[in-house]
Amino acid sequence: MDSISIDEILRITQGKLLQGESNLIVKDVKIDSRKIENGDLYIPVIGETNNGHAFIESAFLNGGRVSLSQEKDRFFPENMTIILVPSTLEAMKALASFNRHRYALSVVAITGSSGKTTTKDLVASVLAQNYNVLKTKGNFNNEYGIPQTLFNLGPEHEIAVIEMGMDHRGDISKSIQSVDPDISVITNIGLSHIERLKTQENIFLAKKEILQTLKNDGIALVNGDDCFLKKLKEEKNNFRVQSFGIHEKQDIKVSEYTSHSHGLKMTVEWEGRKESYTFKFPGEHNVYNCLTAIWLGHFYNMTQPEIQKGLDAFVPSGNRMNIFSIGKIKVINDTYNANPDAMKASLDVLKTIGCDYKRKIAILGDMLEMGDYGPAAHYEIGEYAKEKADILIGVGNLGREICRGYGDKQDCVYPVLDAQAAGKCLRAIMAPEDVILIKASRGMGLEKVIDYIEGGHE
Incomplete structure (x- = not known):
C-alpha cells in the first residue's frame, strides 16, 4: 500500500x-x-x-x-x-476499505460452498496473463484476513481477486463493504456449515451477502446449474446476473467435455461462439471452475490463447487436489477440507485417474460440521464410493458410516480410528500401480497418511 x-x-x-x-x-x-x-x-x-x-x-x-x-x-x-x-477491528476494516478505494482497479469477489479457493486461483492465473493481479493467499478469507489482503493493494495492481468465506449468516456482510466488488461469483450452494445454518436455504442467503454492494453496472456470476443460484435470474436486482454451467441454457456453457486421467478437454459456447480448452486436472467440478475463469477472461478482453495459457499455468493451493507420484503409486492429496459435493468430486477424479492403474484406494475421513445431517451424508458417500474405489479406508467416527454405506466386503473395507491408523492400514495393503485418494475435513489431519506412503512404497 x-x-x-x-x-x-x-x-x-x-x-x-x-x-x-x-x-x-x-x-x-x-x-x-x-x-x-x-x-x-x-x-x-x-x-x-x-x-x-x-x-x-x-x-x-x-x-x-x-x-x-x-x-x-x-x-x-x-x-x-x-x-x-x-474498535480496532472496525478501524482495521475502515482502513482496508480506504486502501481498496484509493486505487482505480477492478475487484472480483468469490464465495461458494465448495471450489471457491480453486476458482479464485484459476481466475487469478488466467487474468495474470494480461494484468497485474492481487489475490487472496492462504486462508485469509475471513473478517480478519480480508483486510490484510486489501492492505497489500498498491497502485501497480489492476485487478484484485478476493476469496470470501463464512461460517454464519452475516459473516460476508461484515467484510463486503470493504471489498466492494465489481463482480461477485458464487460457485455453488452445498452442505458446508449445515450444522450451524440448519438449511441449504440459509446457506444460500448467507452466500448471497456477497451481492449486497453490487451497483447498477455490477455483475453476479453464478452457477446456473445450481438449484438455488439459478433463482437469481428470476429475481429483480439492480445488477446483472450471468450464469455458467453444463446443463440448460447458460450465458457461458460447456456443451461437450471429456474427463480422463490427464485432465479435461472442453467445448465452450459463449455469445454464439465455440472455443476449445484443455485443463490438466480431471473431473466435472473442474469444468465449473474453468468456466468461471474463462468468462472472466473474456470479460476482461482476453483471447482464447491467453485464457488457455492461464489455465495451463494454474497451480492448486496446498493439499487441494494435489496429484503426484511416489514411486509407482499415484496420490491424490485433497485433505484441505471436505463436504459432500467435494467428496463426490474427488471420488470421480479417483475413478478417472484409476483407469490407468491396477487398484483405486479411497481413504475417506469425517466431514465435520454436518450436524444432524452427518450420519446420513457419510453413509451416502460410502454408497457413492462403491463404483469409484476398489478399497475403502474409513477414518474417524463418521468414517464408519462411510464404510457402512460402502458395504461389508471382505478385504475391501477398513474402518479405522484416526490418520495414524489409516497410514498403518494403508502401508499393509498398498502395492505398486495403486492410485490413492486421501480426503477429509482439515481437522482430521489425513495429510499425515502421505508419510506412510513415502516410507512404505516400492
Missing part, C-alpha cells in the same frame, strides 16, 4: 490521538506484532484466544512507532504514537 498520514488514519478510523507525534507517515498495516517493521502501523485486534493489545510493546520493540488501541488504560511505550479507536 501507499503511505498514509496520522491525520488520515485519525479521520478514517474516527480515532483520537492518545499520545505521541501526529506528523508520522505509516508505510504498512499489520496485525501480527512479530511481523512489524519500521514505519508500520500495528492494529491489536481481539480474537477468540488472544488480545492483540498485550503485544503493543512487542510491536514497538520490533520497530513499530504507531499503534491503534481500543483500551485506554493499557501500558504504552513512551515514544510510541497511540490512536484510540472505539
Whole structure:
C-alpha cells in the first residue's frame, strides 16, 4: 500500500490521538506484532484466544512507532504514537476499505460452498496473463484476513481477486463493504456449515451477502446449474446476473467435455461462439471452475490463447487436489477440507485417474460440521464410493458410516480410528500401480497418511 498520514488514519478510523507525534507517515498495516517493521502501523485486534493489545510493546520493540488501541488504560511505550479507536477491528476494516478505494482497479469477489479457493486461483492465473493481479493467499478469507489482503493493494495492481468465506449468516456482510466488488461469483450452494445454518436455504442467503454492494453496472456470476443460484435470474436486482454451467441454457456453457486421467478437454459456447480448452486436472467440478475463469477472461478482453495459457499455468493451493507420484503409486492429496459435493468430486477424479492403474484406494475421513445431517451424508458417500474405489479406508467416527454405506466386503473395507491408523492400514495393503485418494475435513489431519506412503512404497 501507499503511505498514509496520522491525520488520515485519525479521520478514517474516527480515532483520537492518545499520545505521541501526529506528523508520522505509516508505510504498512499489520496485525501480527512479530511481523512489524519500521514505519508500520500495528492494529491489536481481539480474537477468540488472544488480545492483540498485550503485544503493543512487542510491536514497538520490533520497530513499530504507531499503534491503534481500543483500551485506554493499557501500558504504552513512551515514544510510541497511540490512536484510540472505539474498535480496532472496525478501524482495521475502515482502513482496508480506504486502501481498496484509493486505487482505480477492478475487484472480483468469490464465495461458494465448495471450489471457491480453486476458482479464485484459476481466475487469478488466467487474468495474470494480461494484468497485474492481487489475490487472496492462504486462508485469509475471513473478517480478519480480508483486510490484510486489501492492505497489500498498491497502485501497480489492476485487478484484485478476493476469496470470501463464512461460517454464519452475516459473516460476508461484515467484510463486503470493504471489498466492494465489481463482480461477485458464487460457485455453488452445498452442505458446508449445515450444522450451524440448519438449511441449504440459509446457506444460500448467507452466500448471497456477497451481492449486497453490487451497483447498477455490477455483475453476479453464478452457477446456473445450481438449484438455488439459478433463482437469481428470476429475481429483480439492480445488477446483472450471468450464469455458467453444463446443463440448460447458460450465458457461458460447456456443451461437450471429456474427463480422463490427464485432465479435461472442453467445448465452450459463449455469445454464439465455440472455443476449445484443455485443463490438466480431471473431473466435472473442474469444468465449473474453468468456466468461471474463462468468462472472466473474456470479460476482461482476453483471447482464447491467453485464457488457455492461464489455465495451463494454474497451480492448486496446498493439499487441494494435489496429484503426484511416489514411486509407482499415484496420490491424490485433497485433505484441505471436505463436504459432500467435494467428496463426490474427488471420488470421480479417483475413478478417472484409476483407469490407468491396477487398484483405486479411497481413504475417506469425517466431514465435520454436518450436524444432524452427518450420519446420513457419510453413509451416502460410502454408497457413492462403491463404483469409484476398489478399497475403502474409513477414518474417524463418521468414517464408519462411510464404510457402512460402502458395504461389508471382505478385504475391501477398513474402518479405522484416526490418520495414524489409516497410514498403518494403508502401508499393509498398498502395492505398486495403486492410485490413492486421501480426503477429509482439515481437522482430521489425513495429510499425515502421505508419510506412510513415502516410507512404505516400492
